Each structure stands twice: as C-alpha cells, then as structure tokens.
Amino acid sequence: MKTSQWHLKIGQSLTLTIKKMGINGEGIGYWRNHVIFVPQVLPGEIATIEITHIAPNYLRGRLIKLKKTSPHRNLQPSVLAKQVGGLELAHLLYPQQLSYKQAMLHEALRHFRPRGWQKYHIQPTIGMNDPWHYRNKAQFPIRIVNGKLICGLFKPGSHTIVDCLEMPTQGSLTLSILQRLVPLIQSFNLPIYQPESNSGILKTLVVRENPSTNQAQLTFITNSWKLPQKRALIAAIHQKIPEVISIAQNFNPGTTSLIWGTDTKILWGQSHLIETIGKIQFQLSPAAFFQLNLTQTEKLYQVVQQMLNPRPTDTIVDAYAGVGTIGLSLAAQVQTVIGSEISSAAVRDANANAELNHLTNAHYECGRTAQLYPQWLQRGLQPSAVIVDPPRTGLEPEFLQFLNQSHLSKIIYLSCNPSTWARDLRTLSQVYHIQTIQPVDMFPQTPHVESVTLLKRRRSSKQSNRNFE
Structure with a gap:
C-alpha cells in the first residue's frame, strides 16, 4: 500500500x-x-x-x-453525478454555480497577472432559466456489459460504460431517440465493438437534435464499413423513430481514443440537419462542430454584437470560425466578414451556410489563423475588428504577436478555457486595454465557463487603422 x-x-x-x-x-x-x-x-x-x-x-x-x-x-442531485463526467457541479445550487464560474475567471487572472488585472471588470455570469436538458448532441459509446447492451458514458478514468439514457443535461429528444434505438439494435443482434479484442463493428451512437423542428441526425460510428442488415435496420428506424431524418456512418477503426474517424457517408435521408441561431440558418453535416447549447449560444452572440457595435463599413475577421456561426450572425450588419478555420469540412459548411443565407459578403478559408491573417494583411485587408474563438489551447503565439502589431482598434476574445485566456491576455494587455469581461454559462452542472472579453487598443499606442472607433 x-x-x-x-x-x-x-x-x-x-x-x-x-x-x-x-x-x-x-x-x-x-x-x-x-x-x-x-x-x-x-x-x-x-x-x-x-x-x-x-x-x-x-x-x-x-x-x-x-x-x-x-x-x-443541492440535496437531490442526479444519481449519475457520482458516476460520470458532465455533472461535476450538480451538487451545487445553480446560483452558486454562476458565482463559482465568475470566481474561476478572477482566479485565472490572479495567477497569470496580465497588465492591470486587478481593475478588470468581470460581469455576473449569464445563466439559464432552466439549466437542464440543454445539450443538443449525444456521443454515447455502446458496449455489451454482463450480457446487457449498455449505451452511455465512461466512468472517469476508466473504460467502464454507465447507462446514461436518463442523463439530465442531454436534450429530451436525443434521450428519447436513444431509448428507442438501443432495443432496436439489440433486436437485430448487431455485432457490438469489443475493445479488448478490437473486434465487432458498432462503437458509438451519435444523435444531434433540433428540438424546434423535432428532427434529428443519427450517426453510427463503426470499426468497419460493414453494417449487417443495414437496409432492414434503416427501415425499422424510419418506422419506429420518425424524428430521425438522416442516418450516417462514420468509419473509425482501431483502438484510438478519438470518437470520430475521418470518413463519413450518408446511408439514408438528408445530408444535413438545419439549425437556426437568431435569423441565420446553418446546415450541419454529421461531423460538423456546432454549439451544444443553443439557448445560451444566442445570448453569447448577443454579447458579441453588443461589444462589437457593428457598422456598415466594418470589415470583421472571424478567427477559429468553425462553421461560421459568429461571423455569419454579424454579416448582414457589416461590409465584409472573412474567416479562418483549420477544418476543411467546417470551411465547406461555413461557405455553404453563407450561400444558404444569401450572404455574399462572408467568405471562409482553410488554414491556421496564424498563417492566413498576415496573408490577408498583405493583400490589403484592413480589419475593423477581430473576433477570436480559439480551442482550449488558446491563441497561437504567432497570431498573438500579429494582433499586437496590427494596430487593431478592437478585439473580441471568446474563450472556453480560463487558464489559456488569462495567459493570452498577459500578452495582449501590453497593447490593449481589457474593457469588460462577460462570462456565459454554456454548460450548467459542469465547471466549464465561456467568457467574452472586449479589448480596445490603448490610446498611447500608435494607430494605423481607424476604421473602427
């Protein structure tokens, strides 16, 4: 011992x-x-x-x-709270969850100490009226445990599956579909993946829902392109789970910890699920990244718009753009939106979404932001503001330097990681004043917090770009 x-x-x-x-x-x-x-x-x-x-x-x-x-x-947390991730704060009453997330931003600033950090103003966290059943997508592994077919999540730090078909943060439609789908799969006696021997076929079930239209997209992630009784299975799903309008298969062989493989094909139905944020429609391919909490996403983008205060003459850079949700939500109010994204599939979706919404002034390019941004400047682009929404690793060091050197009037920084956010502010605060910080609770019952930060160039810094005041 x-x-x-x-x-x-x-x-x-x-x-x-x-x-x-x-x-x-x-x-x-x-x-x-x-x-x-x-x-x-x-x-x-x-x-x-x-x-x-x-x-x-x-x-x-x-x-x-x-x-x-x-x-x-909270004296009545879900019984799943001690068994799986995604409910780490379920034992804490919701008003205090919001205060905790604000405090985590303070703590990150105290640790990294960007210039003037003691005077930064962090607004109270924007929460939800109902902080449950908000996730519009489930990615649940499926396994046979003690002779029973189990669909759910892994226990933290293990490969043990916990049945999560009552997960209280998942959307009700998603859970309803999975609750009907699992017995259907069992009735067809499909070969379920066994990680110990790397055998079997069906690994993971992915459901993405649009509750406003009562429609959903289903993807089977498999260890092989073979899917026995495929036609009969699709027909049964069509009959018994009519909310499913699209069925896809993603090929992810081997023992990788990644959920998705690189190749996806549509087996039946529509190629995309249509979702709406504000007045903008988005067509989502099965593997496309999209915000998991649409109620809070609309609030998040309202904060971005208020901080940006867009004008018809503005040129906006939408960095780390995903499928273009932020930039396209602003495109009708500005002259130009140009975006960067490392995923070629997401770039295709972003440009398709611009076309879908008849937004001819928005364009997205594939590549690292740190490479594309200086190219745009060399081509004569004069951005009024840059909106950055990086992954948890934060901004690339080269891009941070470009931002400090490009004399922008305004940056809006969306972050899902307080530590890398505060680290990046330490660099940006050399040139920019951090004016306000707004946390938004995108993932209630978890410790994760999204923040939107408005940075304005310090008056003492020489400005070569006056397109945005």
Missing part, C-alpha cells in the same frame, strides 16, 4: 474542512499544509474522506460522509 511522506496511506480516512473549490469543481482542503482534492464537496463543509491517490505535491480523496453541510448544497 502506497504511503506518502506525510505518513498517509491509500484507503486511510480523515476529517477535512473544505476551504475552496478548484478549477475542475472539486473541493479543496488541507492536511498539515498539503492540498487534498475531493470531488462532490463544497467550501465550508466538514467531511470524512478516504485517501484515493498520493502524489508528491498533493493528494486526492473521496467523500465518505458529511459532518457539516453547506447551505448551497
């Missing part, structure tokens, strides 16, 4: 007072000045815990019993 230098053993229990919460939603307590991370506990609570992991600089534990309970505790 592993023993720490502090004479604690795995399996040993102790009483701990929880002092604060960490970036992953876990409670943090201290034993002889050493940090212990414990999920499912809250600040102010006194808990009996069991040591589960010992590392040189920290320990991890699990909750055994609460001796003192926080008044902010």
Whole structure:
C-alpha cells in the first residue's frame, strides 16, 4: 500500500474542512499544509474522506460522509453525478454555480497577472432559466456489459460504460431517440465493438437534435464499413423513430481514443440537419462542430454584437470560425466578414451556410489563423475588428504577436478555457486595454465557463487603422 511522506496511506480516512473549490469543481482542503482534492464537496463543509491517490505535491480523496453541510448544497442531485463526467457541479445550487464560474475567471487572472488585472471588470455570469436538458448532441459509446447492451458514458478514468439514457443535461429528444434505438439494435443482434479484442463493428451512437423542428441526425460510428442488415435496420428506424431524418456512418477503426474517424457517408435521408441561431440558418453535416447549447449560444452572440457595435463599413475577421456561426450572425450588419478555420469540412459548411443565407459578403478559408491573417494583411485587408474563438489551447503565439502589431482598434476574445485566456491576455494587455469581461454559462452542472472579453487598443499606442472607433 502506497504511503506518502506525510505518513498517509491509500484507503486511510480523515476529517477535512473544505476551504475552496478548484478549477475542475472539486473541493479543496488541507492536511498539515498539503492540498487534498475531493470531488462532490463544497467550501465550508466538514467531511470524512478516504485517501484515493498520493502524489508528491498533493493528494486526492473521496467523500465518505458529511459532518457539516453547506447551505448551497443541492440535496437531490442526479444519481449519475457520482458516476460520470458532465455533472461535476450538480451538487451545487445553480446560483452558486454562476458565482463559482465568475470566481474561476478572477482566479485565472490572479495567477497569470496580465497588465492591470486587478481593475478588470468581470460581469455576473449569464445563466439559464432552466439549466437542464440543454445539450443538443449525444456521443454515447455502446458496449455489451454482463450480457446487457449498455449505451452511455465512461466512468472517469476508466473504460467502464454507465447507462446514461436518463442523463439530465442531454436534450429530451436525443434521450428519447436513444431509448428507442438501443432495443432496436439489440433486436437485430448487431455485432457490438469489443475493445479488448478490437473486434465487432458498432462503437458509438451519435444523435444531434433540433428540438424546434423535432428532427434529428443519427450517426453510427463503426470499426468497419460493414453494417449487417443495414437496409432492414434503416427501415425499422424510419418506422419506429420518425424524428430521425438522416442516418450516417462514420468509419473509425482501431483502438484510438478519438470518437470520430475521418470518413463519413450518408446511408439514408438528408445530408444535413438545419439549425437556426437568431435569423441565420446553418446546415450541419454529421461531423460538423456546432454549439451544444443553443439557448445560451444566442445570448453569447448577443454579447458579441453588443461589444462589437457593428457598422456598415466594418470589415470583421472571424478567427477559429468553425462553421461560421459568429461571423455569419454579424454579416448582414457589416461590409465584409472573412474567416479562418483549420477544418476543411467546417470551411465547406461555413461557405455553404453563407450561400444558404444569401450572404455574399462572408467568405471562409482553410488554414491556421496564424498563417492566413498576415496573408490577408498583405493583400490589403484592413480589419475593423477581430473576433477570436480559439480551442482550449488558446491563441497561437504567432497570431498573438500579429494582433499586437496590427494596430487593431478592437478585439473580441471568446474563450472556453480560463487558464489559456488569462495567459493570452498577459500578452495582449501590453497593447490593449481589457474593457469588460462577460462570462456565459454554456454548460450548467459542469465547471466549464465561456467568457467574452472586449479589448480596445490603448490610446498611447500608435494607430494605423481607424476604421473602427
């Protein structure tokens, strides 16, 4: 049994007072000045815990019993909260979840200390009226466990599937479709993937819903292009799950941890699912990235528009654009939108979405933003503002330098990762003033927080671009 230098053993229990919460939603307590991370506990609570992991600089534990309970505790969390990810904050009442997410942005700024960070104004987090059943897409592995067909999510840190057909953050239509689909698959006795032997065919079920039209897109992710009884299966789905208007197959062989492979084909029905944000329609191919919470996405883009305050003469760069949702939502109000995206499939979708909405002033190119942006400047592009929505890794270092050197009047930075956001602000704040920060709760019941930050060029910096005031 592993023993720490502090004479604690795995399996040993102790009483701990929880002092604060960490970036992953876990409670943090201290034993002889050493940090212990414990999920499912809250600040102010006194808990009996069991040591589960010992590392040189920290320990991890699990909750055994609460001796003192926080008044902010949700006393009736989902039973799945302790079994799968995606419900890390379900034990915390929702108003306090919103305060926690605002505090996480403060903590990231305190750690990275961009210029003037103590004076940054972080607005209260914009939340949801109903913070449940908001996810419009499910990607659930399917396996046979003890002779039973299980569809759901993995337990954290394991390959054990937990039945999640009652997952309270998933859309109701998505769950309804999966609840009818799993017995149908079982009735056809389809070969289910077995990771131990890398055999079998059906790996994962993906459902994307549009609740406003009561329609959905279904994708089978498989270990082989073979799909036994394909025609009969499609006919049965068409009859028993009429909400499904598109069935696709994605080929992802081998034991990779990635859910999607590179090749997808439509087996039946429509090639795209149509979704709407505001007044703009988007056609989504099966593998296309799209926001998972449309209620909050509309609020998010309203914040972007308010910060941008677009004018008919503006040229907007939509960096890390995905399928063009942000830029296309602004295109009718500006002169030009030009966007960058590394995924060729997303670029095709973005340009198709521009055509679908008759937006002739929006165009998207495939490539790294750090490469495309200086090319655009060399071609004479004079952007009024740049909107960046990077992945969790944040902005590319070369692009950060281009932004600091290009004399933009305004940048709007959307971020899903407080740490890389604060790190990037440390560079950008050398040239830009961080005017306001608006957190938006895109993923209730989880520790994830989206933020929108307005940066304006400091008056002391020489401005060569005056198209935007």
